[in-house]
Amino acid sequence: MVKLIVNGRAVSVDVEPEMPLLWVLRDELKMEGTKFGCGIAQCGACTVLVDGQAVRSCVVPASTVAGKRIVTIEGLAEKGLTKVQQAWTDHDVPQCGYCQSGMIMAATALLAKKPDPTDAEIDAAMTNLCRCGTYARVRKAIHAAAGQAVAPAPAPVEAPNGQKI
Amino acid sequence: MNAVVVSRRQFLKASTAVGGGLILEFSLANEAFAQPQGAEVTHWVEIHPDDRVVIMIARSEMGQGSLTGLAQLVAEELDCDWSKVSYEFVSPNEHIRRKRIWGSMSTGGSAGVRTSQEYLRKSGAAAREMLVAAAATQWEAQVADCSAASSWITHNPTGKKLSYGQVAAAAANLQTPKDVKLRDPKDWKIAGKPMKRLELADKVTGKPIFGVDVVLPGMLYASVAQCPVFLGKVKSVDSAEAEKMRGVKGVVKAGNFVAVVADNWWRANQALKKVNVQWDEGEYGKASDETIMASFREGLAATGLPTARVTGDTQAALASAAKVVEAEYYSPYMSHATMEPMTGTAWFKDDGTLDVWTSTQNAEASMAAASEASGLPLDKVEVHKTMLGGGFGRRGAPQDFVTQCVTIAKQFPGKPVKMLWSREEDMQHGFYRPASLVRMRGGLDEKGNVLALHTTVACPSILALLRPEGIDKGIDFTAVRSLSDMTYTIPHQRVEYAMRNGHVPVGFWRAPGLQNAFYRECFIDELAHAAGKDPLEFRLAMLKDGDKNRLVLQAAAKAAGWGEALPAGVFRGIAQADGFGSYTAQVAEVSVKDGAIKVHRIVLAIDSGYVVNPDTCRAQGEGNVIFNLGSLTEGHTIKDGRIAESNFHDFRLPNITQMPPKVEVVLVPTGGFWGGHGEPGALCLVPAVLNAVFAATGKRVRKLPLKDGDVRKA
Numbered sequence: 001m002v003k004l005i006v007n008g009r010a011v012s013v014d015v016e017p018e019m020p021l022l023w024v025l026r027d028e029l030k031m032e033g034t035k036f037g038c039g040i041a042q043c044g045a046c047t048v049l050v051d052g053q054a055v056r057s058c059v060v061p062a063s064t065v066a067g068k069r070i071v072t073i074e075g076l077a078e079k080g081l082t083k084v085q086q087a088w089t090d091h092d093v094p095q096c097g098y099c100q101s102g103m104i105m106a107a108t109a110l111l112a113k114k115p116d117p118t119d120a121e122i123d124a125a126m127t128n129l130c131r132c133g134t135y136a137r138v139r140k141a142i143h144a145a146a147g148q149a150v151a152p153a154p155a156p157v158e159a160p161n162g163q164k165i
Numbered sequence: 166m167n168a169v170v171v172s173r174r175q176f177l178k179a180s181t182a183v184g185g186g187l188i189l190e191f192s193l194a195n196e197a198f199a200q201p202q203g204a205e206v207t208h209w210v211e212i213h214p215d216d217r218v219v220i221m222i223a224r225s226e227m228g229q230g231s232l233t234g235l236a237q238l239v240a241e242e243l244d245c246d247w248s249k250v251s252y253e254f255v256s257p258n259e260h261i262r263r264k265r266i267w268g269s270m271s272t273g274g275s276a277g278v279r280t281s282q283e284y285l286r287k288s289g290a291a292a293r294e295m296l297v298a299a300a301a302t303q304w305e306a307q308v309a310d311c312s313a314a315s316s317w318i319t320h321n322p323t324g325k326k327l328s329y330g331q332v333a334a335a336a337a338n339l340q341t342p343k344d345v346k347l348r349d350p351k352d353w354k355i356a357g358k359p360m361k362r363l364e365l366a367d368k369v370t371g372k373p374i375f376g377v378d379v380v381l382p383g384m385l386y387a388s389v390a391q392c393p394v395f396l397g398k399v400k401s402v403d404s405a406e407a408e409k410m411r412g413v414k415g416v417v418k419a420g421n422f423v424a425v426v427a428d429n430w431w432r433a434n435q436a437l438k439k440v441n442v443q444w445d446e447g448e449y450g451k452a453s454d455e456t457i458m459a460s461f462r463e464g465l466a467a468t469g470l471p472t473a474r475v476t477g478d479t480q481a482a483l484a485s486a487a488k489v490v491e492a493e494y495y496s497p498y499m500s501h502a503t504m505e506p507m508t509g510t511a512w513f514k515d516d517g518t519l520d521v522w523t524s525t526q527n528a529e530a531s532m533a534a535a536s537e538a539s540g541l542p543l544d545k546v547e548v549h550k551t552m553l554g555g556g557f558g559r560r561g562a563p564q565d566f567v568t569q570c571v572t573i574a575k576q577f578p579g580k581p582v583k584m585l586w587s588r589e590e591d592m593q594h595g596f597y598r599p600a601s602l603v604r605m606r607g608g609l610d611e612k613g614n615v616l617a618l619h620t621t622v623a624c625p626s627i628l629a630l631l632r633p634e635g636i637d638k639g640i641d642f643t644a645v646r647s648l649s650d651m652t653y654t655i656p657h658q659r660v661e662y663a664m665r666n667g668h669v670p671v672g673f674w675r676a677p678g679l680q681n682a683f684y685r686e687c688f689i690d691e692l693a694h695a696a697g698k699d700p701l702e703f704r705l706a707m708l709k710d711g712d713k714n715r716l717v718l719q720a721a722a723k724a725a726g727w728g729e730a731l732p733a734g735v736f737r738g739i740a741q742a743d744g745f746g747s748y749t750a751q752v753a754e755v756s757v758k759d760g761a762i763k764v765h766r767i768v769l770a771i772d773s774g775y776v777v778n779p780d781t782c783r784a785q786g787e788g789n790v791i792f793n794l795g796s797l798t799e800g801h802t803i804k805d806g807r808i809a810e811s812n813f814h815d816f817r818l819p820n821i822t823q824m825p826p827k828v829e830v831v832l833v834p835t836g837g838f839w840g841g842h843g844e845p846g847a848l849c850l851v852p853a854v855l856n857a858v859f860a861a862t863g864k865r866v867r868k869l870p871l872k873d874g875d876v877r878k879a
Contacts, residue, residue: 015429016411023431027386032378033371035554036430037504038588042813045504073371081369088369092361092780095788096228097368098375098504098554123822129813131504131555132228133788135824153359153780160716160772161836162351165358165779 002062006031007075017063022046024062025072033073033101037129044128047102048072054109073101076108084108087145095132103128107142116146204337206295208266209239209288211253212333216316218245223255223267224277225526226364227556228788229843230781231277233362237777238282241356242289242347245329246316252363257528258547271527273561273673275745275841278777282839290345292336299336300327350775350836359780364552374552376524379510381581385414387573388434389586391422391594394446394806395668399423401443407436416440417573424573430585449668449806457667457803461602464623464663471639473649477657482617486608490695494605494684495868497800498669499598500808502818505554506591509570511535512581518545521571524553526561534564538571558673562631563596592816593808596672597801599625599644601680605688608657613696615707617657620648622681625666627673639664646678647685647742647848652714653707669803675792676744676844686740686852687867690859700739700856701727713772713835714741718750720833721770725752735765738856740849747773747840751849755857760875762858764794766827767850773840776832782842786830789846795819796851800870
């Protein structure tokens with residue numbers, strides 16, 4: 001048995017000690033918010049927080065995080081949205097959305113460490129992959145969550161066809 | 166009409182009663198289960214007594230925002246309160262039973278919105294008229310004295326009001342009007358506005374909305390290994406060791422793959438590694454980039470090739486030209502690499518029916534594949550469409566993942582089986598963007614005007630593999646697009662196609678045929694340079710007044726400040742192309758240091774006729790920019806008959822560091838037509854950047870990907 005603390009809840013799972021945390025979360029605990037992308041810690045879709053650090057759960061054996069505080073996207077907000085999730089919403093970050101749980105977890109960890117990140121610091125920390133290409137909005141949302149000024153959405157203009165867009 | 170709504174509800178309830186996880190979550194998140202029932206006013210619009218509006222969605226949502234745009238079009242004409250709008254995906258089983266009342270379920274070609282906008286708007290308008298008529302009847306008033314806005318109907322002489330929800334049940338019993346007047350887009354209040362995605366909250370809170378998130382009682386998990394050499398098959402399997410491993414429920418051998426089924430995907434995948442499979446690699450075990458290139462070269466040298474365009478006499482014009490420029494361009498095979506690998510869950514139920522949950526771009530095609538693989542008639546099959554973790558063309562025409570999950574689950578009757586490919590399987594078993602080799606010869610007259618252009622394309626045909634009926638006289642239009650249909654007024658043009666189909670499966674990759682826009686727009690730049698002319702002026706001189714390509718090119722140039730001074734070391738490139746119903750142009754600002762390209766700014770102008778959601782349209786532009794920047798530095802290698810790259814460590818997707826600091830999407834809809842957004846923004850990125858690279862370095866990049874990302878090695 002491996003004893004885990006997931007989103008503040010103690011759970012015991014009867015799994016091999018080497019089973020990656022990702023598969024404990026997804027297939028044993030049926031918590032599907034954390035995604036599988038590559039299995040080799042390259043893409044970050046499986047990012048969760050372990051004692052506040054962003055880790056790639058697809059390569060973390062469950063036994064190595066026994067007793068540590070694991071936070072997944074499902075447990076990020078006690079209620080409503082965190083400021084990162086709110087910024088993600090305000091700036092319409094997701095496209096397909098598949099990588100976004102991992103992105104939001106990584107951004108949460110970044111802001112905990114660097115409350116006022118520069119673009120360069122964001123680029124260095126946010127190594128998660130997004131095939132749809134939401135990166136520009138990821139940067140913007142992190143700045144916004146940090147309370148930094150960001151460029152407003154474009155003001156409506158009259159298009160050549162007369163539409164006000 | 167209400168009876169049918171009830172039947173759909175009954176079906177969904179039956180599914181939820183036995184299911185958990187995703188279905189239940191879906192029902193809570195997206196589907197209206199509250200009693201009493203909503204009324205199906207038209208087949209796209211269901212309105213509940215509490216005024217909630219459920220808009221039916223037949224197309225798929227894979228990130229492009231079609232779902233929200235489609236709902237906006239219905240809601241605009243319905244004139245309902247947008248905050249009360251939710252959506253429900255059409256059941257393909259019901260769709261077929263109701264004689265395909267919801268039109269096409271296929272989602273691709275940037276066509277979701279543009280090919281359904283008319284019937285959706287009409288359906289919304291018809292529903293509004295029916296609601297007004299129902300209210301007028303209740304008031305015993307004239308319809309002409311009533312008006313509708315924001316989910317309320319008003320009797321204008323008295324000021325009396327009824328909400329949509331109060332009259333929806335009565336409205337549903339009325340005839341659907343045939344002739345309805347649609348609003349002028351200038352007057353739109355919901356369409357054309359940057360409404361938030363309807364599924365946005367689910368996507369920032371990690372709700373289980375994707376195919377891979379399906380959870381069903383007693384579910385099993387499958388991991389798959391396919392013959393690494395395309396068109397090969399299983400020769401023999403020794404699974405004795407795997408079958409003894411913890412949690413393993415069985416091993417399935419079928420045709421070209423082996424699957425291990427277990428009580429947890431990781432266990433299935435671990436056990437799969439212990440299965441000793443001998444593959445029959447077939448006749449392609451030695452195929453490589455070199456053999457494929459040789460077939461392309463043979464194609465370019467062939468005579469009597471099918472022609473996709475013949476204007477004037479290209480041969481004579483080239484012979485008489487003052488200057489002839491010739492170049493050869495190449496692009497590699499490319500995988501879609503959706504972040505969610507191929508997946509599907511199939512459940513052969515005890516009552517003889519089959520349910521499939523999958524991330525699909527075409528739920529009806531998934532139905533067909535499930536029916537064929539199961540041997541069950543369509544009426545015994547249901548496909549539950551989920552959100553897609555990316556599609557880009559991988560999950561539409563090919564339904565191999567559905568066939569596979571059904572084939573596996575068939576061995577476990579009564580048990581739902583979730584099949585998920587490892588990243589390695591996904592990368593090595595795609596339907597790739599075709600590699601292509603293209604030769605271009607252009608002739609200039611004394612004044613530097615383009616007299617003639619002769620292009621020969623050698624590449625595999627997507628249609629030959631996926632839609633052979635679409636081939637016309639040896640021409641696959643996706644292979645010659647942007648060449649056969651370009652609007653440059655070059656008097657002599659010839660486009661030839663050497664279809665050279667190899668064993669690597671090819672498919673529709675976001676903006677199929679976009680390699681030709683790269684070749685064409687870089688070659689036009691070569692001709693401009695040979696003529697000593699400004700690349701913008703050179704293009705404008707070849708585009709007629711009123712050509713929308715001309716207008717959008719001017720819009721991009723103006724927004725980018727073409728011709729204005731740039732910081733030291735930064736250079737511009739420009740390109741234009743139309744496709745997928747829209748007209749686009751891009752200007753790139755680039756610097757090159759030690760062979761590495763840095764993109765500082767992209768201006769992307771697009772004329773899609775109308776804009777249904779400016780925010781999601783801009784997002785598509787931004788996404789297309791970085792998606793295609795990746796294709797400068799990545800591409801697949803074919804070695805020993807297989808894809809050499811296996812995961813994101815050796816096939817590197819573009820990351821945040823490559824996202825240009827400035828990407829400006831300039832929306833310039835001119836009206837009168839409906840164009841797409843998912844793909845057109847892809848067309849000009851590569852040529853605009855590479856033309857800027859030439860401006861910066863004098864080096865023409867004609868072969869992708871760049872080795873080590875280094876322009877000096879091009």
